Amino acid sequence: MSDRLRPRLQRLGIVLALAGISVTTIYPLLFMLSTALKGRREYLFNRYGLPHQPTFDNFSTVWTAGKFGHYVGNSVLVVAGGVVLSWVVCSLAAYALSHLRFRGRRAMFLVILGSMMIAPQVIIIPLYAMLIRLGLLNHHFGLVLVYATFATPFGTYLLTSYFRSIPGELVEAAQVDGASHLQILRRVILPIGRPALLTLGIFNALWMWNELLFALLILQDDRVRTLMVGVANLRGQYTTNIPLLSAGLFVAALPVLLVFLVFQAQLTKGMTMGAVK
Amino acid sequence: MIPPRHLRLPAPTAWLFLTPALLLLVVFRLIPALSAVAHAFTDWDGVTAPTAAGLANFGQLAHDPVFRTAVGNNLLLVAAVPVWLLVSLVLALLIHQEVPGWRFFRASFFLPSVLSPVIVGTLFTALLRSDGPVNRGVQLLGARGFRVDWLGNPNTALPTLTLVILWGIFGLGVIVFLAGLAAVPSEILEAGRLDGATGWTYLRHIVVPPLRHVIEFWAVNLVVWSFTSLFAFVYVMTGGGPGYRTMLVEYQLYLQAFELNRMGYACALGTALFCMVFGVVLLQVRLMTGEEE
Numbered sequence: 345m346s347d348r349l350r351p352r353l354q355r356l357g358i359v360l361a362l363a364g365i366s367v368t369t370i371y372p373l374l375f376m377l378s379t380a381l382k383g384r385r386e387y388l389f390n391r392y393g394l395p396h397q398p399t400f401d402n403f404s405t406v407w408t409a410g411k412f413g414h415y416v417g418n419s420v421l422v423v424a425g426g427v428v429l430s431w432v433v434c435s436l437a438a439y440a441l442s443h444l445r446f447r448g449r450r451a452m453f454l455v456i457l458g459s460m461m462i463a464p465q466v467i468i469i470p471l472y473a474m475l476i477r478l479g480l481l482n483h484h485f486g487l488v489l490v491y492a493t494f495a496t497p498f499g500t501y502l503l504t505s506y507f508r509s510i511p512g513e514l515v516e517a518a519q520v521d522g523a524s525h526l527q528i529l530r531r532v533i534l535p536i537g538r539p540a541l542l543t544l545g546i547f548n549a550l551w552m553w554n555e556l557l558f559a560l561l562i563l564q565d566d567r568v569r570t571l572m573v574g575v576a577n578l579r580g581q582y583t584t585n586i587p588l589l590s591a592g593l594f595v596a597a598l599p600v601l602l603v604f605l606v607f608q609a610q611l612t613k614g615m616t617m618g619a620v621k
Numbered sequence: 622m623i624p625p626r627h628l629r630l631p632a633p634t635a636w637l638f639l640t641p642a643l644l645l646l647v648v649f650r651l652i653p654a655l656s657a658v659a660h661a662f663t664d665w666d667g668v669t670a671p672t673a674a675g676l677a678n679f680g681q682l683a684h685d686p687v688f689r690t691a692v693g694n695n696l697l698l699v700a701a702v703p704v705w706l707l708v709s710l711v712l713a714l715l716i717h718q719e720v721p722g723w724r725f726f727r728a729s730f731f732l733p734s735v736l737s738p739v740i741v742g743t744l745f746t747a748l749l750r751s752d753g754p755v756n757r758g759v760q761l762l763g764a765r766g767f768r769v770d771w772l773g774n775p776n777t778a779l780p781t782l783t784l785v786i787l788w789g790i791f792g793l794g795v796i797v798f799l800a801g802l803a804a805v806p807s808e809i810l811e812a813g814r815l816d817g818a819t820g821w822t823y824l825r826h827i828v829v830p831p832l833r834h835v836i837e838f839w840a841v842n843l844v845v846w847s848f849t850s851l852f853a854f855v856y857v858m859t860g861g862g863p864g865y866r867t868m869l870v871e872y873q874l875y876l877q878a879f880e881l882n883r884m885g886y887a888c889a890l891g892t893a894l895f896c897m898v899f900g901v902v903l904l905q906v907r908l909m910t911g912e913e914e
Contacts, residue, residue, distance in 0.1 A: 359720050365712070366729040368788070372744055373732075375754060379747075392754060433641045440638035447632065452639060457910060459646045461902040462654045463849040465871040466891040469878050470656035471649060473667070493649040496642050501909065525634055554737030556853040561879065572739045576857050579743045586747050597740050604735045608728060611735065615793060616800035 373597075380591035387587045402591035406578065410588075411566070412595050415574035418563070421484050422570055423552045426491035427545050430499050433492060434544065435537070438503030439529045443515050453504065460497045464557060472561055482565040490562060491552050499544050502617050506540035507533055539610075546607045547614030553600065571596050654895075661892040665885035667878070678889035688890070691868040694779060695897075698847040698869075701783055705843055706836065708787070709794025714828060716795065717802045717810075727799065730792035738853035741789045746772060746858055749781065772859055778866045786854055790846075794839055801835030834908070841905045848898045870894050 379387065381398040390396060406412045440446075441453050471490065472481075480486030510533060518528045534541065559570040578592045604611065661678055665671035682688055712730060716723045733741060748754050749771040759767045771781040802810075813827030829836065852871050855861060861868040861876070870890065878887035 355720055358715050358718075359722060362712070362715060362720065362722070362726045366726055369729050369733050369792070372748055375748065376744055391752075392757060433645060436638045437642035440635040444635040444638070446635040449635070452643075454906070454910065456642060456646065457906050459650050460906065461895075461899060462650050463845075463894065463898060465849055465852065465874055466895045467650065467653035467657050468875075469667075469884050469887055469891065470653035470660065473656075474649075474653060489645065490649055493645040496645055500642060525638070550735060554739070556737070556739050556856065557875075560856075572737055572853075575737075575739050575743060576853075579746070579857055589743065589747060593740050593744055597736055600735055600737070601732075604732065608731070612731070612796055612800070615734075616797050 373601075376590045376593050376597075379587050380594045382587050384585060384587055402588045403595065405588060406592040406595060410574070410578055410592060412571065412574060412592060415569055415571040416595070418484065418568055419553060419571040422487050422491070422559075422563075423549050425484065425488035426495065426552045427548050429488060429492040430495040430548050431541060431545065433496060434499035434503050435529065435534060435541070437496070437500045438507050439525070439533055441500065441504045442507035442510075443512060443528075443533070444525070453500075456500050457497050464494065468557065468561065475562060480562075482563060482568050484563070484568060487558060487562045487570075490558050491548075491555070494558075495548050495552075498617075499548065502544050502614070503537065503540055505617075506537055510536050542607075543610045543614045543617075546603060546610045550600065550603065550611070657888045657891050658895075660885055661889040663885045663888075665888070666882045667884040668882070671885060674885060678886050679893075681886065682889055682893060687865050687868060687873060688870070688893075690865045691870045691873045692897075694866075694868060695848055695870055697779065698783060698786075698851075699844055701787070702840060702843045702847065705787055705791060705794060706840055709791050709839075710798050710824070710828070710832075710836070712791070713795045713798035713802060714824075717799060727795070730795045732792065733788055734790050734793040734796075736789070738789060738851075739857055741785065742854045742857035745785045745788075773863055775863050775866050778859060778863055782854065782858060782867050785858070786851060789854070790843075794843075797835060797839050798832065801832045805831045838905075838908045841901055841908060844901050845898055845905060848894065848901075870897070 375392075378394055380402050381395040381400075382390065383397065383399050383401065386395060386397060437456065441449060475481045475486045475490075478486070480489070514532055514536075515528055518532050523531070554572060556572050556576065559573050560576070563569050563573070575592055575596050578589060582588050660671055662674060662676070663671035664674040664677070716727050716730075720726075750756075751768050751770045751773075755771065756768050769777060771777050809831060810827065813823055849871060851869055852875065855867060855869055855872045856875075859867040861872050871894065874887050874890040874894065877883045877890060
């Protein structure tokens, strides 16, 4: 009897422990949503309960007065540019590294991957000075270039691994048909490589949307500012207006939460890439 | 998979395809890196031309109490890495057994790590206020009148910051270890159980050996992160304070460069930071490419 009961109790204990940790990851988000729906007055006397008189005032305030609508537009622009540029740059490089034979191929692969050694903080000052010289400070394109640069090592690594699994015979057959390499890449490799491109795109969109340091320094002007910088500033302006702050956080987190719900598999793949062969 | 000789491409095509990637990396990563090292030996305010300063910046660095505190804090974070690893590994192992609701647990643990540190940090400043839900929770557990300004109190600020960061990324570790466990034949894990190995012994002798590569990979990642990826947490949560209790090297660099306009000194800080993580990142690249060809 006890021999059968023990594993069951053990299992129950495990489930309860895991559920406890789930509470700590989900409660903060529920607190954020519930607080965002409260008026400032209601928050004073009903801090932890569900909102009795839900209001969307906080959302409209951050969207218009807090300029979040404007910041969202800027972020979308930068993320879209960064993702697309990274797709182009990385698939070109990955095609060369996976299907073209040339002297120094492995060395190039290592050089591109090895550039990860240079952390953003280390180069931020000369990079900032250079963007000023190039006239790209306070231009979305400046941040797009920087994001694409920092996405290159991992993106090239991910796509190279995937392209390698595509049989070389396909490339040869297309060559015999007289296709150029650019055509082979576009018509043969990229269609087959779509899952890898999707993984890379989701992964890049996520970190570019979330990034603070480069965005803070490169897009300083309010006109071009991205959403995460807007959130950080909102925090400075409304330290005590928690409902308003929560609404801002919710707006900034919502796209990420949606992407997470839909593309969890791709995100998992992107983030475990390199750990498991 | 290797094309026959007559089909091998002329090298120029390959280099053409590599050009955009190399151009970006050289212009926006390599040149700035070399420039940073060069400017570490100068006095520079970012506006007027830099003047040569020899080793003065590094001499000052060696005696800078803030830098010393920051390095100490960074090392404390690194010292917490084994805990981060263990938490993620144990949770992954439990989920791997497919207990009821495991898909939900996996998703809910993963969730925080997709949120921006800006969002996580701001959310927790609200949760951790003296009149916030965390203190309220402790009060409900029986400690009446309990009130700690978690991020404002010099004694609790750094541990609290560390815990928030842990909250932000432990789920990523779970995901990584789950991917690793999926590649381990279940007989190995089962056999260990049947042999009666439990707890620590089971973990050390049955689970860790086949996962060695994954654990190393993740440990290296965490160490690099604790030196170079926590800027946003500090920026929105503590600003390095109270005093310098939560100052990190990367944040001191930011302050020196963009608040105090001491670009030369900040470049020296960057160079020091680079040296600190260089060895670790080298290991990271080797682990990612190790079994190649």
